[in-house]
Amino acid sequence: MAVAARRERERTARREAILDAAQELIASEGYYGVRMDAVADAAELSKGTLYLYFENKDALCAAVATRLIDEFIPRIEGAINEAQSGLDGVRALLQAYYDQTVENPHHFRFALAWLSAGERMDDSTEAFQTYRGRVGNMLSLVVATLQRGQADGSIRVDVDALPQAMQLWTSFLGIVLVGLNREAMEQRIPVPVDLTQLVPLHLDAMRRALSSEGTA
Amino acid sequence: MAVAARRERERTARREAILDAAQELIASEGYYGVRMDAVADAAELSKGTLYLYFENKDALCAAVATRLIDEFIPRIEGAINEAQSGLDGVRALLQAYYDQTVENPHHFRFALAWLSAGERMDDSTEAFQTYRGRVGNMLSLVVATLQRGQADGSIRVDVDALPQAMQLWTSFLGIVLVGLNREAMEQRIPVPVDLTQLVPLHLDAMRRALSSEGTA
DNA sequence: GCCGCAACTGACCGCCAGTCAGTCACTGAC
DNA sequence: GTCAGTGACTGACTGGCGGTCAGTTGCGGC
Numbered sequence: 001m002a003v004a005a006r007r008e009r010e011r012t013a014r015r016e017a018i019l020d021a022a023q024e025l026i027a028s029e030g031y032y033g034v035r036m037d038a039v040a041d042a043a044e045l046s047k048g049t050l051y052l053y054f055e056n057k058d059a060l061c062a063a064v065a066t067r068l069i070d071e072f073i074p075r076i077e078g079a080i081n082e083a084q085s086g087l088d089g090v091r092a093l094l095q096a097y098y099d100q101t102v103e104n105p106h107h108f109r110f111a112l113a114w115l116s117a118g119e120r121m122d123d124s125t126e127a128f129q130t131y132r133g134r135v136g137n138m139l140s141l142v143v144a145t146l147q148r149g150q151a152d153g154s155i156r157v158d159v160d161a162l163p164q165a166m167q168l169w170t171s172f173l174g175i176v177l178v179g180l181n182r183e184a185m186e187q188r189i190p191v192p193v194d195l196t197q198l199v200p201l202h203l204d205a206m207r208r209a210l211s212s213e214g215t216a
Numbered sequence: 217m218a219v220a221a222r223r224e225r226e227r228t229a230r231r232e233a234i235l236d237a238a239q240e241l242i243a244s245e246g247y248y249g250v251r252m253d254a255v256a257d258a259a260e261l262s263k264g265t266l267y268l269y270f271e272n273k274d275a276l277c278a279a280v281a282t283r284l285i286d287e288f289i290p291r292i293e294g295a296i297n298e299a300q301s302g303l304d305g306v307r308a309l310l311q312a313y314y315d316q317t318v319e320n321p322h323h324f325r326f327a328l329a330w331l332s333a334g335e336r337m338d339d340s341t342e343a344f345q346t347y348r349g350r351v352g353n354m355l356s357l358v359v360a361t362l363q364r365g366q367a368d369g370s371i372r373v374d375v376d377a378l379p380q381a382m383q384l385w386t387s388f389l390g391i392v393l394v395g396l397n398r399e400a401m402e403q404r405i406p407v408p409v410d411l412t413q414l415v416p417l418h419l420d421a422m423r424r425a426l427s428s429e430g431t432a
Numbered sequence: 433g434c435c436g437c438a439a440c441t442g443a444c445c446g447c448c449a450g451t452c453a454g455t456c457a458c459t460g461a462c
Numbered sequence: 463g464t465c466a467g468t469g470a471c472t473g474a475c476t477g478g479c480g481g482t483c484a485g486t487t488g489c490g491g492c
Contacts, residue, residue, distance in 0.1 A: 048452080174386045
């Protein structure tokens, strides 16, 4: 059936077109500002059609976030591979993740909405499963980099790589969150502080915490 | 005018009653699940009346969050004061904040919504100003504890206390965020990990990063 | 007894995610 | 050639919720 094959191609093309439209709108309006009507308009479709391709708004957003992660995981891998040691690799990983996220913060905003929404976000859809897989890939990168550092002697070996990776990643979550809204934050928080130092300070702290130097 | 004084008392009492109702509903439904109609019902008022006491939902939530912070800042201060050194004080502060937040996570969820909502949350209201003041108080506690540690020699002196406090606090944000949803997270994240270690691991990392030992 | 004023009410509005009965265009069978 | 079947698509509609405002109520002062 050549027809079925063409239908399938057209279907994925349309899906991509919807994602293009959604991604652009998210870039200009932010996750919270996007309306499904606007996505439909931009994709030159009616709103009902969107729901033939994505189960709901969250699933659509998850698909966009997956795309974004796919774009920048290779760049982060590149940065890690250039590092001289595992410990330097950790620094490179975090810095690359931060730089990428500042450049395009939308995948991060989505992850945050997911984490903080608790039960209110429907994460049972297929698009979400795919997204979760990507999050797993990111974490695997962190674990692998820690293990590399333990193997080459730059990172202390008296902790398990997996929980330590979670600590590393999770603490960085907060740093990125505040770093992203640096300017707004400096006004919002009723304390005069220069947040440009936040990332370097945190990287230093993590280096100290992870370095094999100082371990008996 | 005794009448005016009584009116004033009644007005603040009513405001407190609304806050009571809102706080209870938030505790059972979560910040995202609370509806203004439900608050009005619980307070035995009509919805319109709520808006005579609070400019909008965000302002009401900010007022509830302020209450919650007011309840537990003293307990955190107590924990800090019992610590032997500034470095121990940092540990005590974070641990106390974490324990309090696990017990009643709603102030944290609100802070998170504020931080991640960006421009979409109206933080110009008076209730919000008050709330911001409380956030400032929390941060001041962190700064003071760091300075105490620098004075007593337990914390390294080669960094400024204020930016370091921001690093400390901000990185803890992520830890608390994930720690709060520990069980859900362990299922959600596609990596088998025991998140109960997260907080102790982070406290150890911070101790290493801040300790004066190891500094030239 | 009546006026003024503040508190309060609840029907109503606008916004937006999500739905579904109906239309349209194409395809393959005869 | 035509006609029934099928999948893609449509857009008016629904429901939920934050927020509004014209109208009501009742207390205090005169």
